Amino acid sequence: MKLDGKIPAGTIAEKWSNYKASQNLVNPANKRKFDVIVVGTGLGGASAAASLAELGFKVKIFCYQDTPRRAHSIAAQGGINAAKNYQNDGDSIYRLFYDTVKGGDYRSREANVYRLAEVSNQIIDQCVAQGVPFARDYGGYLANRSFGGALVSRTFYARGQTGQQLLLGAYGALNRQIAAGNVTLYTRTEMMDLVMVDGHARGIVTRSLLDGKLDTHFGHAVVLATGGYGNVYFLSTNAMGSNISAAWRAHQKGALFANPAFVQIHPTCIPVHGTAQSKLTLMSESLRNDGRIWVPKNKEDAEKIRAGKLKPVDIPEENRDYYLERRYPAFGNLVPRDVASRAAKERCDAGYGVGTGKAVYLDFQDAIKRLGKDVIEARYGNLFQMYEKIVDHNPYETPMMIYPAIHYTMGGLWVDYELQTTIPGLFAIGEVNFSDHGANRLGASALMQGLADGYFVLPFTIQNYLADQLSLKRMDPAEHPEFKTALEQTRSRIDKLFKIKGTRSVDSIHKELGHIMWDHVGMARTKENLEAGIEKIAKLRDEFWQNVHIPGRDDTINLELEKANRLADFLELGELMARDALHREESCGGHFREEYKTEEGEALRNDKDFMYVAAWGYKGAGKAPELNKEPLSFEYIEVKTRNYK
Amino acid sequence: MDLTLKVWRQADRKSKGNFETYQIKDISPDSSFLEMLDELNEQLIREGIEPVAFDHDCREGICGMCSLFINGRAHGPGHETTTCQLHMRKFKDGDTIVIEPWRAGAFPVIKDLVVDRGAFDKILQAGGFISVNTGNAQDANAIPIKKFQSDEAMDAAACIGCGACVATCKNSSAMLFVASKVSHLALLPQGKVEAVRRAKAMVAKMDELGFGSCTNTGACEVECPKGITLTHIARLNREFLSANLKP
Known part of the structure; x- marks a missing residue:
């Protein structure tokens, strides 16, 4: 398939203006004739639904939680980037664009990233107008802080709850449109399938999580805002319900899935405590501003610590290995996320880990000595408290233990400049698409992308599609054959799951998948390991379809059925991720292949052969997917090797 | 830790609910309260009993979905803590723990511990x-x-x-x-x-x-x-x- 990114003409700074000036729009009186379906109520979904409804479109929005406000955008801590240059430190739209492309290791689409940087300032304006209580200084103006991968201070924040406050802003806008009758909200409702009519996306099949009732809904267009797929690893910082099913169903119907191997592993998470663990908690990147990361220099000390015979405070300074400062003197503890994660894994694999062996120390003693406990408490008090609640250690007295964990997925449904997938009428916004972060996302850029797509990009670009659909009359899903067929297919899929009546619980299989993914498609990948992983995933998928056990009935809340539905899709996605990782014979961003590294062990890109987006077409479960390539070119940025030494 | 759990079970909105008593063994004090419930559900599935329905999502204290009344207190013992942030080390080996849904006229029980x-x-x-x-x-x-x-x-x-x-x-x-x-x-x-x-x-x-x-x-x-x-x-x-x- 030839992939057309539909990049508008003009210089990079003119492209978005040129696009808006020449695109088709729907006239105000006609907007109410269009139904738009939005799936997901996080930053992308809520902002898109509210903005579309304000314009006059009729919107239906769906979430699996009991209210839109619980979507996982709510959990983002650190902040949101924008090129406001309020600090007068030399920031600009170009610089934000440059940092994002470089941080993504030159695997994102230039025009999309520039537009993201361009609308970033409007996002901050909009959020303030909605009443988002961003941090301010004593003069009453907005405050900023710094994040990794940038030389300026451009991150806006609301304490450690920026995602929550931004989502509540978008949720408020959504509530206003619900009250006005322009948006219909469906909670505790999960999308089960995409309905296609004559090659276009025209609706969805849903299942009520309360009583199992299946339903169909028509839309002139369908927008997926369903988030990332980190839960394929079972343990991640994602919410328990976060899943890929909506996007995977679209993929099965023809939407290409791009760069699935690009996964972000966050270096500072609270380590795994045992087999009952259900999820991982992030400790904000900002801690690396003052915390120093180390492990014991001698293996014997590490062994004694693991056996409980030594405490970290017993290790004298000269017997500590501050390995990030040793390996990366220029950036030290503030190297980007992918670099810090790999370095922690390297030390633990070599036998220097602490705790269970899979942890390193993040130590604040020097900072407390230098600045005083009060300053550290003012900066990180809520995080220290959160750590103490979970681990029951006081980080003021003993170093924190941290370990990398799955956090964000850069890959997702392939979209063009208009955020339209390869299925006409199907759009993907926020984390579920692939477009803006390349092979690695910078901190505080996920919130920016979700809101950019929802408030300022999709509401325009979707009209270029809808303007051509004016003659399409609303369909009655109860009568239309394609809708009925899709509903029947969903019904038989659920029946099939119930009929298996095996012996294994859904979670036991999910945990096994998580181990395979972590061991084979994790931080350090090799050809042999990936090939072995593909085989194991295929076997586990067979095991699932032969031996999973789903208790209870379909006509009531059934958490096991919900989980099984989602796991079935993760079992296919996991294999695609391994295949993508296997085919990409280079190391870039979060994708690290052991065979492709420099003599010092750093990631080695291969721009000659792999400077493209890998967009995979579905050929059936267990069948080799079809590879399509969208070549990437960088006209406005010189492509370099990332160097943090 | 070995525990006795008294859990509110209710089939649907209209049914009358009641407490069921379950025994659970070998719970790690480092587990969160919801992870303890995950283990209970695994055990119930093995025994052929329908697992307990409860609301949860982010499991880091910010989404607001978890909602349990534990030993007579909303979100259980602990100050400024959601149920998902509550850890089993707050309880003692051999304890009996009573788990109920939110009780309020405006929040009808939908099933077990899930309310609207x-x-x-x-x-x-x-x-x-x-x-x-x-x-x-x-x-x-x-x-x-x-x-x-x-x-x-x-x-x-x-x-x-x-x-x-x-x-x-x-x-x-x-x-x-x-x-x-x-x-x-x-x-x-x-x-x-x-x-x-x-x-x-x-x-x-x-x-x-x-x-x-x-x-x-x-x-x-x-x-x-x-x-x-x-x-x-x-x-x-x-x-x-x-x-x-x-x-």
Whole structure:
């Protein structure tokens, strides 16, 4: 398939203006004739639904939680980037664009990233107008802080709850449109399938999580805002319900899935405590501003610590290995996320880990000595408290233990400049698409992308599609054959799951998948390991379809059925991720292949052969997917090797 | 740890529920409360018993979905803690733990420990927002806002909408929830324009949906996992009073 990114003409700074000036729009009186379906109520979904409804479109929005406000955008801590240059430190739209492309290791689409940087300032304006209580200084103006991968201070924040406050802003806008009758909200409702009519996306099949009732809904267009797929690893910082099913169903119907191997592993998470663990908690990147990361220099000390015979405070300074400062003197503890994660894994694999062996120390003693406990408490008090609640250690007295964990997925449904997938009428916004972060996302850029797509990009670009659909009359899903067929297919899929009546619980299989993914498609990948992983995933998928056990009935809340539905899709996605990782014979961003590294062990890109987006077409479960390539070119940025030494 | 659990089981909205007693063994004190329930459910599935339905999602104390009444307290023992942040080390080996859903007329039980908190959405739809369309905003720094005012608005805005305040109130009043939103927006110049209308509409909706009256016992403040204080209820009362004095 030839992939057309539909990049508008003009210089990079003119492209978005040129696009808006020449695109088709729907006239105000006609907007109410269009139904738009939005799936997901996080930053992308809520902002898109509210903005579309304000314009006059009729919107239906769906979430699996009991209210839109619980979507996982709510959990983002650190902040949101924008090129406001309020600090007068030399920031600009170009610089934000440059940092994002470089941080993504030159695997994102230039025009999309520039537009993201361009609308970033409007996002901050909009959020303030909605009443988002961003941090301010004593003069009453907005405050900023710094994040990794940038030389300026451009991150806006609301304490450690920026995602929550931004989502509540978008949720408020959504509530206003619900009250006005322009948006219909469906909670505790999960999308089960995409309905296609004559090659276009025209609706969805849903299942009520309360009583199992299946339903169909028509839309002139369908927008997926369903988030990332980190839960394929079972343990991640994602919410328990976060899943890929909506996007995977679209993929099965023809939407290409791009760069699935690009996964972000966050270096500072609270380590795994045992087999009952259900999820991982992030400790904000900002801690690396003052915390120093180390492990014991001698293996014997590490062994004694693991056996409980030594405490970290017993290790004298000269017997500590501050390995990030040793390996990366220029950036030290503030190297980007992918670099810090790999370095922690390297030390633990070599036998220097602490705790269970899979942890390193993040130590604040020097900072407390230098600045005083009060300053550290003012900066990180809520995080220290959160750590103490979970681990029951006081980080003021003993170093924190941290370990990398799955956090964000850069890959997702392939979209063009208009955020339209390869299925006409199907759009993907926020984390579920692939477009803006390349092979690695910078901190505080996920919130920016979700809101950019929802408030300022999709509401325009979707009209270029809808303007051509004016003659399409609303369909009655109860009568239309394609809708009925899709509903029947969903019904038989659920029946099939119930009929298996095996012996294994859904979670036991999910945990096994998580181990395979972590061991084979994790931080350090090799050809042999990936090939072995593909085989194991295929076997586990067979095991699932032969031996999973789903208790209870379909006509009531059934958490096991919900989980099984989602796991079935993760079992296919996991294999695609391994295949993508296997085919990409280079190391870039979060994708690290052991065979492709420099003599010092750093990631080695291969721009000659792999400077493209890998967009995979579905050929059936267990069948080799079809590879399509969208070549990437960088006209406005010189492509370099990332160097943090 | 070995524990005895007394768990509320209820088939659906209309059925009458009752407590069931389960024994569970070898729970790690480092497990979270919800991970303990995960293990209970694995055990029930093995025994051919339908697992216990309970709400949860982010498991890091911010989404507000988890909602258990544990040993007579909303979100269990512990100060400013959601159920998902509660760890088993807060209990002792051999303990009996009683687990119930939120109990309030406006939050009907749907199944087992799951309740319907849709009433909270309806209250916010009545006016818990600033009426600004996308694209209408002026520059974010055009209106300076006093730092303490902005900080106080943030204190109120920290509400996660879990409903612990309602569940713990003897009158099942939603005043702390409503007050947090009214106060957050009324403290900011952007929200001041609609403050009067907002307070009136949200209080009217709260009454209509069957939440009880506030008698200032302060139980809500004690159990709020985000430490939202009664000060905000005082501000709501002021806004509401002035709303009724103005035409």
